[in-house]
Structure formats: structure tokens, C-alpha cells
Amino acid sequence: MVRTAFKLAAGGSLLNDLGVSLLRAAAGFAIGAAVGATLGVLVGFSRVAEAAIDRSVQMIRAIPFLAALPLVIVWLGVGEAEKIFLVALGVTFPIYINTVLGIRQVDPKLLELGRVQGLSSLQLIRRIILPGAMPSILTGVRYALATAWLALVVAETIGAQSGIGFLAMDAREFLRTDVIVLTIVIYALIGVAADAIARFLERRLLAWHPNYGAPR
Amino acid sequence: MNLHVAPQSSTPFESGPAVVVSNLVRSYGSRVVIEKLNLRIGRGEFVALLGESGCGKTTLLRALAGLDPIQGGRIVAPRRPAVVFQEHRLLPWDSLWRNVSLGLQAPAARERAAEALTEVGLGDRLDDWPRNLSGGQAQRVALARALVQQPELLLLDEPFAALDALTRIRMHELVRELVANHQPGVLLVTHDVDEAIALADRILVMRHGAIAYEHRALRDGSTPISRAELLGELGVISRSPN
Ligand SMILES: Nc1ncnc2c1ncn2[C@@H]1O[C@H](COP(=O)(O)OP(=O)(O)O)[C@@H](O)[C@H]1O
Ligand SMILES: [Mg+2]
Numbered sequence: 258m259v260r261t262a263f264k265l266a267a268g269g270s271l272l273n274d275l276g277v278s279l280l281r282a283a284a285g286f287a288i289g290a291a292v293g294a295t296l297g298v299l300v301g302f303s304r305v306a307e308a309a310i311d312r313s314v315q316m317i318r319a320i321p322f323l324a325a326l327p328l329v330i331v332w333l334g335v336g337e338a339e340k341i342f343l344v345a346l347g348v349t350f351p352i353y354i355n356t357v358l359g360i361r362q363v364d365p366k367l368l369e370l371g372r373v374q375g376l377s378s379l380q381l382i383r384r385i386i387l388p389g390a391m392p393s394i395l396t397g398v399r400y401a402l403a404t405a406w407l408a409l410v411v412a413e414t415i416g417a418q419s420g421i422g423f424l425a426m427d428a429r430e431f432l433r434t435d436v437i438v439l440t441i442v443i444y445a446l447i448g449v450a451a452d453a454i455a456r457f458l459e460r461r462l463l464a465w466h467p468n469y470g471a472p473r
Numbered sequence: 474m475n476l477h478v479a480p481q482s483s484t485p486f487e488s489g490p491a492v493v494v495s496n497l498v499r500s501y502g503s504r505v506v507i508e509k510l511n512l513r514i515g516r517g518e519f520v521a522l523l524g525e526s527g528c529g530k531t532t533l534l535r536a537l538a539g540l541d542p543i544q545g546g547r548i549v550a551p552r553r554p555a556v557v558f559q560e561h562r563l564l565p566w567d568s569l570w571r572n573v574s575l576g577l578q579a580p581a582a583r584e585r586a587a588e589a590l591t592e593v594g595l596g597d598r599l600d601d602w603p604r605n606l607s608g609g610q611a612q613r614v615a616l617a618r619a620l621v622q623q624p625e626l627l628l629l630d631e632p633f634a635a636l637d638a639l640t641r642i643r644m645h646e647l648v649r650e651l652v653a654n655h656q657p658g659v660l661l662v663t664h665d666v667d668e669a670i671a672l673a674d675r676i677l678v679m680r681h682g683a684i685a686y687e688h689r690a691l692r693d694g695s696t697p698i699s700r701a702e703l704l705g706e707l708g709v710i711s712r713s714p715n
Contacts, residue, residue, distance in 0.1 A: 370562040373538060374576030374618070375553050384575065388566040465566040465602050 261435040271424070275443065278409060278420040281337070285344020286405045290398070293349040297356025301390070314353060322346045322404070323411055330415070340412040347404035355397025359390025392466060395459050402451040410444060491516050491551065491626040491658025492537060498545030499529070499536050506532045508682035509546070516625065517656040521669035523707060524679035530662040533679070534630050537660065555624035555657070557632045561611035563603035563618075570599040573618045589617035592654075593647060609640035613647065620655055627657040631664065645671050666703050678706045 265271035296314065299306040326343060333339040363386050371381045413422020421440050428436035463469035491514045499507035506529040514520050524530050535541045537548060538556050563572050573589050574582035583599075590596050593613040603611060612632055619627060629648075633641045649672060652659055663669055669676050676698065678686035686706045688698050 366558070366560065366562055367564060369540065370558075370564075371576075372540065373553075373556045374622075376576050380576070384567075385564065388564070391566075463566075465604070467604055 274420050274424050281340050282405050282409050285341040286348050289345035289348025290352050293352030297353045301357045301360030318350050335416040343412045344405050344408040347408040348401040351400035352397045355393045359393030363389035399455040493549045496546035500544050510683045514658040519659045519674045521661045521673035521676045528679050534628050551625040554626035554628050555619035555622050556628045557615050557619050559631045561615040568600045589621040593617045609636050624657050627659045629661045
């Protein structure tokens with residue numbers, strides 16, 4: 258299998274496919290995270306936005322996002338847009354829910370202290386609300402990384418012309434078990450890497466937190 | 474209706490009170506907690522407020538701080554009084570100096586915070602996290618955060634109630650020093666009669682939503698107050714035999 262990996266890597270196709278997959282995941286993640294965080298901040302702060310957005314989001318969330326795949330294919334066809342959209346869809350919800358939850362959980366006594374110290378609304382958000390919501394938001398990021406990956410595997414298994422999933426499907430046609438196993442290993446490695454990124458973010462951004470930060 | 478009024482900026486520092494409250498009414502729904510309360514605290518004056526639990530001490534303090542709306546009367550207070558609560562309310566995600574300089578508009582915030590932390594004996598812990606502090610140390614940081622703003626009025630709501638007796642006595646000394654240096658008007662809410670006697674220029678007892686008792690001039694020992702008399706006012710022991 259290692260030999261297979263080297264052979265594919267030498268041909269340039271493995272790195273190429275890996276790059277394509279990572280790019281799709283990153284684009285989908287960025288879009289989904291931006292949408293989820295924006296909606297989450299709106300709903301977290303405003304009762305009006307909550308009334309307008311939250312119920313519909315909760316309803317859509319009840320659908321397993323992979324069930325939307327046929328619909329997405331009808332809308333966007335089988336291509337880059339469809340894959341990125343599916344990843345973004347899977348990422349949006351965990352980010353949204355945990356952002357709202359995090360903002361809601363900020364200690365009202367600390368918010369009151371902010372008022373006592375004369376903070377403006379913007380300073381209140383930057384100094385108290387965002388850091389207070391950060392543990393929950395990062396939990397969302399961790400979930401989102403997992404769903405992004407799952408979405409990508411599914412999307413690439415269906416009609417891709419490149420990417421790790423395509424590599425696997427292509428190998429299936431030719432009964433190349435070694436290549437299939439290789440792609441599974443690569444998926445696993447990237448999953449581990451994503452988890453490491455989440456852990457790194459937690460250690461950096463939650464250094465103050467007794468459950469995450471390194472002692473100092 | 475918010476009757477919080479800013480002071481005249483032309484008021485010279487020595488003259489003029491730190492806060493004036495007249496006929497204050499504060500109610501939660503139909504429940505009136507403060508009724509026609511009058512109070513005046515001078516610059517540099519240290520006033521302790523006693524009263525049995527639930528009589529409305531915190532309610533009064535929050536009204537003075539401008540945190541709650543009032544339903545009647547008038548409060549003339551500085552635009553931004555400093556408040557120390559019973560809990561330290563330090564931001565766990567900020568280092569000590571960032572906590573102390575929270576809301577500080579001045580340049581050189583770190584230097585100012587460092588000075589304030591030095592004043593409370595924590596000058597070597599600027600970059601430490603709040604979670605590494607003891608209860609007494611955390612409350613000292615909260616004091617530094619309040620005083621770094623150079624407040625004209627300092628509101629303390631049972632700030633030492635959760636501390637052990639020894640730490641509390643050390644805090645008394647520290648507070649006395651800090652107030653002497655910065656000269657804000659102070660309202661200290663406490664349920665500790667000895668704390669009031671040890672610190673205050675004037676002791677007030679609150680009852681039925683108003684100031685029911687007042688005793689002046691203590692710190693120099695000129696007019697010693699009887700502990701028993703205070704406890705009587707608080708309804709802890711019967712005021713007179715029979
Ligand atoms: N947010 C609130 N809503 C309704 N009632 C309150 C609220 N806060 C305090 N009270 C009531 O007002 C009274 C005075 O409370 P408080 O000022 O906290 O007393 P103290 O600080 O003297 O112990 C109490 O009877 C309390 O139940
Ligand atoms: Mg109270």
C-alpha cells in the first residue's frame with residue numbers, strides 16, 4: 258500500500274486529488290461557518306431575529322443534511338458547486354447552534370459589570386460576549402469539521418472527476434483494493450489532522466479556561 | 474423614567490457631595506422596596522449601610538449605580554460610579570491587568586493597571602489569570618479595577634462577605650488606605666456591624682425602605698458607638714429591657 262501511495266504520488270495524481278478535496282472542504286467550511294456564525298450572532302443578540310430565523314433553521318436542521326443531496330443535485334447538478342454546497346450545509350448548523358448557545362450562556366453578571374465599567378456595545382461584544390461564547394463556538398467548530406468531512410466523502414463518491422473520493426470510485430472499477438484502502442487511510446489522516454486543528458484552536462483561544470488551556 | 478442626573482462639571486473637587494438622593498422610590502412591580510429615601514454622601518466620606526437581609530440595601534446601591542430604573546424621586550450622582558460586588562466578577566479570559574483596565578479610556582492602560590495592582594499588593598501578577606487567585610486576591614483586583622477609574626463615588630455591596638475572618642481584616646486595612654489615598658465618597662453595604670464600626674465615618678441603618686437610624690463621626694473615636702445600640706437598631710437584640 259505504501260508502494261501504491263508512492264507510485265500515485267510520483268505520478269502527481271494523488272497530491273492533485275488530495276489538493277482538490279482539501280480545497281472543496283475548505284471552501285465549503287468557510288462558507289458554512291460564515292453563514293452559521295452570522296445567523297448565530299443575529300439570533301443570539303436579537304429577539305426579532307430569533308423569531309424570524311430560529312424556527313425555520315430548527316426545522317431545516319431536523320432533516321439529516323445528507324438527505325438533501327438529491328435535491329442539491331437537481332438544483333446545482335453534479336459539479337464543484339454541489340459538493341461545496343453540501344459541505345457548507347453540513348457546517349452551517351453546528352456552528353449556528355453553538356454560536357447561539359454560547360451567546361445565551363454568557364454570564365449576565367459579567368455583562369452588567371461591562372455596563373458598570375462603561376463599555377460601549379461594541380466593546381461589550383469584543384471583550385465579554387465573544388470570549389464568553391468562545392468555548393461553545395469551538396465545540397461547534399469541532400462538530401463542523403467532522404460533518405464537513407462526511408459531506409465531502411459522500412459528495413465525492415457521487416460523480417466526481419477528481420478528488421480522493423473519485424480516486425476511490427475509480428479504483429473500485431478496476432478492483433484496486435490497495436488504492437481503496439489508501440483513500441480510506443487518507444480520509445482518516447485528514448480527520449485526525451482536522452481534530453488537531455480544533456485542539457490547537459482550543460488551546461490558543463481558551464488558554465484561560467481550566468479545562469482547555471495549558472497551565473501557566 | 475430615568476432620573477439619573479449628571480453632576481455639574483463646574484463643581485469644585487472639595488465642595489459638593491458625591492451623591493444626593495431625595496425621595497427615592499423603587500419598586501419591583503407593585504412591591505415597593507424603597508419608599509421616600511433620602512441620603513447624602515460627601516466627597517471623601519465613608520458611609521456604611523446596615524440593615525437586615527432583604528430590606529433593600531442592594532436595591533438602593535443598584536439604583537445609585539444607575540443599573541436599574543427608579544420609580545420616583547431624584548438621584549444626583551457622578552456619571553459613572555465605581556462598583557464592587559459581592560462576587561469579584563473578573564473576566565476569566567483576561568489577564569489581571571486587562572481586567573483592571575477594562576473600560577479605561579486613558580492611554581498607557583497597562584501602566585495605570587500596574588500601578589493599581591501594585592496598590593493592592595498584586596503588582597507582580599499582571600499577566601496571571603484570575604483563576605489562579607484566592608478569594609481575597611480576586612476581591613483585591615476588583616477593588617483595583619474600581620479605583621483605577623478615579624471614581625468620585627465608590628459603591629461596595631458586601632464585598633468581603635465571602636472572605637474568611639482573617640482575610641477580611643486585612644481587606645479592611647487595605648480599603649481604609651485606598652479610600653484615604655483616593656478620597657471617593659463611599660457607600661459600603663454590609664451586614665457586619667464590626668466592619669461598619671471599623672471603617673465608616675457614618676453608619677446608617679435601613680428599615681422599611683428608608684434610612685431609620687444614623688450615627689456620625691466614628692473613626693477618630695470621638696463619638697464611640699455602642700455595638701449593642703447598633704444591634705438593637707438591627708432588631709438582633711431587644712432595644713430596652715422590659
Ligand atoms: N429583581 C427583583 N425582582 C423582584 N424583587 C426583587 C428583585 N431584587 C430584589 N427584590 C426584592 O427586594 C427586596 C430587597 O432586596 P435586596 O435589595 O436584594 O435586599 P438586601 O440587599 O438588603 O438583602 C427583597 O425583598 C427582594 O426579594
Ligand atoms: Mg444585598
